[in-house]
Amino acid sequence: MNTRTAEAPGRVGDVRRRNLALVLGRLGPEAVATRADIAAATGLTKASVSSLVADLLETGLVEELGVTRAGERGRPGVGLSLSARRGALGAEVNVDYLAVGVVDLHGALRFHEIAERLNHGRPTQEVLAELAALTARATQAAGAEGIELLGGGLAVPGLVDPDRGRVLTAPNLGWRGASLGQALDALAPGAPYGVVLTNEANSAALAELWYGRGAELGDYLYISGEVGVGGGLVMGSELFAGPGGNAGEVGHMVVAPGGERCSCGGRGCLETVAGQDAILAAAGIPADAGESAAARIAALASALAAGDARALDAVGRAGGALAVAVVGAARLVDLSAAVLGGHFAALREWIEPALAAALDDLAPGLLAPGAIAFSDLGTTAALRGAAGAALRRALGAPHVLLP
Ligand SMILES: [Zn+2]
Incomplete structure (x- = not known):
C-alpha cells in the first residue's frame, strides 16, 4: 500500500504541505490562473505563492502555459494549469x-x-x-x-x-x-x-461527479447495472458511504418480498429483478450460450426492438423495481436525482419509460422532470x-x- 503519503519525514513542514495543496486546489485543466490570482484567492502573499508554485512546478503536477494575459491589477502573469502529462x-x-x-x-x-x-x-x-x-x-x-x-x-x-x-x-x-x-x-x-x-x-458514482454529469444533478443515487446491481450515494458533492462503508448498496434493497433468492443470501433484492442475468433469464435469453455479456445485451435490445413480449415484460419489471428502490432512497435521504449506468444505460430506450411510469405511479412529483439521468461513461465509469x-x-x- 501507499507508504509515502504517510507522515514521512521530509523537508516540507505541515503548514507548507497544506499550502501546497491549497494552491494546487486553485488549478484546473484550463484555469489559466496566475500567481497573482492565486494570492488573491487564498490570502497568501505573492512571494509565498511564487515559492509554492516553484515547488509545484518541480513535482510536475503543474505547468506554466505559454500564454500570458493582463492581470486584473498590475503586470501580466504567466498562466498555470494542472499538467496533462501526469x-x-x-x-x-x-x-x-x-x-x-x-x-x-x-x-x-x-x-x-x-x-x-x-x-x-x-x-x-x-x-x-x-x-x-x-x-x-x-x-x-x-x-x-x-x-x-x-x-x-x-x-x-x-x-x-x-x-x-x-x-x-x-x-x-x-x-x-x-x-x-x-x-x-x-x-x-x-x-x-x-x-x-x-x-x-x-x-x-464518483466518476459521474468528477467526469460526467453528476455535478449538475445535486444529491444523487448512482445505480450500476452489471451482473450484480451496485449503488453509490453522492451527497454534498461527496460519496456518502456510511460508518461501515456499505451505504448506497441499493442492489440489495428488497423490492420484491417473497421473490427470488439473491447472491447475498437474502430474497427479493433489486438485483434479483434488475441485475443483468436476472433480466436476460426473464427475457428468455440463456446464460450458457458462450456469448459475451455485451452480445447478450445486444440480443436483448434486438428482441425489445422487435417487440418481443417476454423481453418487454422483463425490462418493464426491472424498470418498476428500480422505481421502488429510487423512491425509497429519495424519501429516506431527500435525493434530487438518480443516475443509471451499466446495462441500464445500454437499455435506456426501454428502461426509461418503464421507470418513469412507475415513479409517476408510486410517488408522483417526488422527483423533478429530468431527475433520472443515464450515464454516458459506459464500462469506463x-x-x-x-x-x-x-x-x-x-x-x-x-x-x-x-x-
Ligand atoms: Zn441481495
Whole structure:
C-alpha cells in the first residue's frame, strides 16, 4: 500500500504541505490562473505563492502555459494549469470482464482496454496476475504518450477495506476476505501514491461527479447495472458511504418480498429483478450460450426492438423495481436525482419509460422532470473513478513528490 503519503519525514513542514495543496486546489485543466490570482484567492502573499508554485512546478503536477494575459491589477502573469502529462491508472475486475485505463490530470481517458473474462470463482491472485498484464500495457501506452503515472485505483464489485487492501466480500466474484497484498501495488509498480482499492459502484458514482454529469444533478443515487446491481450515494458533492462503508448498496434493497433468492443470501433484492442475468433469464435469453455479456445485451435490445413480449415484460419489471428502490432512497435521504449506468444505460430506450411510469405511479412529483439521468461513461465509469481517487490522493499531498 501507499507508504509515502504517510507522515514521512521530509523537508516540507505541515503548514507548507497544506499550502501546497491549497494552491494546487486553485488549478484546473484550463484555469489559466496566475500567481497573482492565486494570492488573491487564498490570502497568501505573492512571494509565498511564487515559492509554492516553484515547488509545484518541480513535482510536475503543474505547468506554466505559454500564454500570458493582463492581470486584473498590475503586470501580466504567466498562466498555470494542472499538467496533462501526469495521470493515474484505473483498473476494474468485474464478473464478466477486466478493464484498465489511464486518466490524466485533465480528466481525459488516454487509454482503455477491456477483456471479456468470466471471473466468478477464479482465485484472486490468478485474476490479479492477468490484470497486471493489462495494466503493464496501459503503463507502456501512457509512457509512449509522455504521461507519468502517479498511482492507481482498482475497483471491484464488493465491499472493500481500502486501508488493508482487502476485499471483504464480493459475492458475484465468490471472493470473501481476500487480501490483495503485493498484487495490488504490482498493478502500478513504483507509482509514488500506490494503488487504492475501491468499490466498483462507489467509484462509478464518483466518476459521474468528477467526469460526467453528476455535478449538475445535486444529491444523487448512482445505480450500476452489471451482473450484480451496485449503488453509490453522492451527497454534498461527496460519496456518502456510511460508518461501515456499505451505504448506497441499493442492489440489495428488497423490492420484491417473497421473490427470488439473491447472491447475498437474502430474497427479493433489486438485483434479483434488475441485475443483468436476472433480466436476460426473464427475457428468455440463456446464460450458457458462450456469448459475451455485451452480445447478450445486444440480443436483448434486438428482441425489445422487435417487440418481443417476454423481453418487454422483463425490462418493464426491472424498470418498476428500480422505481421502488429510487423512491425509497429519495424519501429516506431527500435525493434530487438518480443516475443509471451499466446495462441500464445500454437499455435506456426501454428502461426509461418503464421507470418513469412507475415513479409517476408510486410517488408522483417526488422527483423533478429530468431527475433520472443515464450515464454516458459506459464500462469506463468504475475505472475512471478508481483512477480519479488516485489522482485526488496526489492533489491532496503534492509534497510527496518533492525531495
Ligand atoms: Zn441481495
